Amino acid sequence: MSLKNILLRTINQKNKYINLAATAVKINQEQYNYREQNRQYRKTVATALFSSVLIGTVLAEKSKNESKGKDKNKDDNICEAGERRPDLPTYRAEEVSKHDSVESFWVIYKNGVYDVTSFLPSHPGGDQIMNAGGLSIEPFWNVYGMHKTKDICALLESYRIGNLHEDDMMDHSGDELWVKEPSRDKRLIVKTSKPFNAEIPAKLQVEHFDTPNELFYVRQHMPVPELDSSQHRVRVTIENGETVTREFSLQQLDMFPRTQVRAALMCAGNRRSEMNEQVKPVKGISWQGGAISNAVWEGVLLVDVLRACGVDNTDVAGKHVIFTGSDIDATGVNFSTSIPLEQALNPSNRILLATHMNGAVLPPDHGHPLRAVVPGAPAVRSVKWLESITISKDESSSHWHQKDYRSFNASKTWETADFATAPPIYSLPVTSAICDPANGDTVVAKNGVVEIRGYAYSGGGAKILRVDISPDCGETWVQAEEMQTDDAPPQQHYSWTLWTARIPVRKEQKEIELWAKATDSNFNTQPEKFDDIWNIRGLLSNAYHRIKVQIKH
Structure with a gap:
């Protein structure tokens, strides 16, 4: 090998190690900062973890020694917790x-109920245990099989x-x-726990213009x-005769x-839920008014x-952008829409x-580390955990695009609805709610x-011009005096x-x-009743919002 090649190889290796060292320094610094912020708690967890590993090693060795000479089909270390006790x-x-809080933390295992509040600081797995608050720990133990020993089961039974x-x-x-949900x-x-779907309480919606990430x-x-x-x-894949793919890291x-x-x-x-209650049943999560939140997105x-x-x-006519996420259903199919x-x-x-979302990296529930954000469109188009973008002459073939989030008139039933010819919903109508x-x-x-x-709120970039409230079933209307809004112009206005x-x-x-109704910058106003906009999926439910309250003078 020539001296030149040797020198080039040496320089490349040096640069490689410099980069590795810089990365290691950064990681070590981040770990140090995290440890300092949580030093006392992590000290307790680390001690518990060490003890757990030590005990596990000893028990494993003991079990190994004791098993010698015994029937190989007999397992003396089977968990016996959770039997019914009269x-x-x-x-x-x-x-x-x-x-389900640190003040009172109960869990279920098989037939047993356990108060493990005092054990929380000692849990070797840290705050992962918090996901099981008030619920069964069986799914977690099925994943983390090291729990299923006599000694750990005996510890559980003590609670x-x-x-x-x-x-x-x-x-x-x-x-x-x-079990690894955030x-x-x-x-x-x-509203549902598996998959997790939850709305923000109405009164908290109006406490913050930009919804805190934890309440979104x-x-x-x-x-x-x-x-x-x-x-x-x-x-990013472009299907145009021949397929061209390019890949990007963050x-x-x-x-x-x-x-x-x-x-x-x-x-x-x-x-x-209002369409369901005021007209007739529809299929879908029974959202009230809390399936909307506001944020500043960065990317x-x-x-x-x-x-x-x-x-x-x-060359855009008839073409589509297909977003595919990393979330996978039980059959191994990724979530996708277009x-x-x-x-x-x-x-x-x-x-x-x-x-980023409101100045912080995206939380796991909202697409970490990368998501599409399609302002003014139904949130289903803002695909989370984004892993691929495909330019195609076809729409997404997924169930969520082909068999859902499409528009039907009030006379269509599940038997007569033709999803293939129904238009997908790419924008949202004007709506409002009293919180x-x-x-x-x-x-x-x-x-x-x-x-x-x-x-x-109104979709498609429209801005809210006015909100009117009627105290007498539509006889008279009072206009809202205070309007907190973003300064983006109409047609590019995407906040609530x-x-x-x-x-x-x-x-x-x-x-x-x-009664409450809003009018947007396209001079579209909410319809009065749900009857004429009812549909089998209960989508675009935007009639006047109505409440009754008692008055104390």
Whole structure:
């Protein structure tokens, strides 16, 4: 080998080690900062973890030694926890579920109910145990099989307080998919737990213009995937005669200009419960008004990435952008949906490949480490855990695109609905809701008026012009005086509007029914009733919002 080649190899190796060293220094610094912030707690956990490993090693060696000469089919280390005990009281699952905080933490294992509150600081797995609060630990133990030893089961039994009611016994086979779900804020109103879907309480919606990340409503279709941001890649594939694919790491995406977009994301089924109650049953999660939240999203514009990959913005007719996420259903199919290519290439639509939300990296529930954000469209188009983008002459072939989030008239039934010919929903109509007070509340009249607060929103970049409140079933209307909104112009306005109205009431008045409607910059106004916009999936449920409250003078 020539001296030149030797020198070049030496320099390359040196640079490689310098980069590795820099990475190691960064990682060590981050670990140090984290340890310092959590030093006392981690000291306890580390001690417990060391003890657990030590005990496990000893027990394994002991079991190995004792098993010599015994029947090889006999296992003396089988977990025997969770057998029903007649000497203990019986609890319903509903009662157990209330004990899910560090002040009172109960769990279920088979037939047993356990108060493990005092054990929490010593749990070797750290705060992972918090995901099991008030629930069964069987799915977790099925994944982390090291728990199933006599000694650990004996430890669990030492915390035994009762039995689970026989009617509440469940088959937890298959639950292993859900054991690594992220922790969630207890203030969220859970609609389904597997997959996790939860809305923000109405009164908390109007407390913050940009919804705190922990309170942002959650819509999942499958378990939340665990992804490493340093290893994550997004593939961009162009199908145009021959297939061309380009791949980007998050670091490589940073070569594009970064930007921010303030946008509300709303599920197309928001306020579905009202349509269901006021007309007739529909199929879908029974969202009230809390399947909408507002945030500042940060990332790079999709149009910049597509142009860099050679997408021709003059050849868009009939083409689509398919977004595919890393979340997978039980059959191994990834979540996917699509939007028209023309929509994706319009710079005014401000579609992002986002890495940050309200100044922080995306939380796991909201797409960490990368998601599409399609402002003004149903939130289903803002695919989370984004792993591929495909330019195709075909729409996404997934169930979620072909058999859902499509528009039908009020006469269509499940038997007569033709999903193949129904148009996909790519934008959202104007809507509003009263958040405070809630229906049935008692409100105090001050100086002859009651104050009400709420939100209003319209899709497609339209801005809210006005919110009107009727205190007398549409006879008269009072316009909201205070409107908190983003300063983006119409056609590029993607955030919600928070509003406040003051409604005069008579001294003798004991009850009032309030109606709310909004008008957007396209002069579209909410319809009065749900009857004519009813549909089998309960989508786009945007009739007047109505509540009744009691008045205290």
